[in-house]
Amino acid sequence: MVKLMDRRRYLAIKLVGDVSLDEMRYELSRNFRRLLGEITLAKMEPKFRELIEEKKVIILQVNHRYVDEARAVVALTKVLERGGKRGSLFVLGVSGTINKLKEKFLLQQEGR
């Protein structure tokens, strides 16, 4: 039987720098298309679930088979000079549910 609903993974992506979160999200989605191409993107089904401004965190949903591809694109997404602003991204952690992700990585960050 063909499963229409694939398993998902949620990535907590942290922003370093002074570029806005929205601008970084735009940059990330542009890089997904540029580096992976439309076909991989269709299989990967990336979806921005939340932008948490106060913690500078983006929550991204992807197909569970494409976590490494998502991490690779995140590693290559950097804004090194745009109107005197800079920014880069890195993955704080990966989880199977949003609640667990927040519990594991965002609350832990608060405690530091």
Next chain:
Amino acid sequence: MFYDLKVVPDDRETLADMIKVAKEMGYLGLGFVGDFQEIEGTFRIREYEMRSKRDLREIPYGEVNFVYSEKRNVLRYSVKLERVDGIIFREIDEVLVREASKNKTALVIDLSSLRDGKLGGIKKVRKLFLVCYSKRAPVICVSSARLPEEMFSPRDLLALLELLGVPREYAKASLTTYPRFVLKKKGRI
């Protein structure tokens, strides 16, 4: 667990910012090029550009020394010296890789070309890694970051290198085992 053995901050404050971000990313230590004092979790490294074999005599013992030269014969000679811990590896040279593998001297692959995310840079890093892997030469991955925004998260980097065809264990060793080996050899950890 992970080490980035070459960052190039302008001052001590920038280095402090970098180590803060590095800890969040999962790095245990950073090697820096600069003449300011070390901060906890950082190690000073020296980088030398050599014009001739004679220049190699001036490299001091006891420090972590990385060497770069535009001349292949100088690089091939420096691989055999005990005081040299790493060779900055920019151009493919199979003889150098074989010698590095034989002498257990690390080849340092600079990831700064990945920063703009362009095809040329990605292709170059892939080729350098695969040549080193073919001879099982020890490799150290460095970012040469000047600012915290220019650093790479080690786990994201592993995912990228694996996608490029580098075996995961080998890629991991370039961020863990080989840098630790160099630091241990110099008594820094």
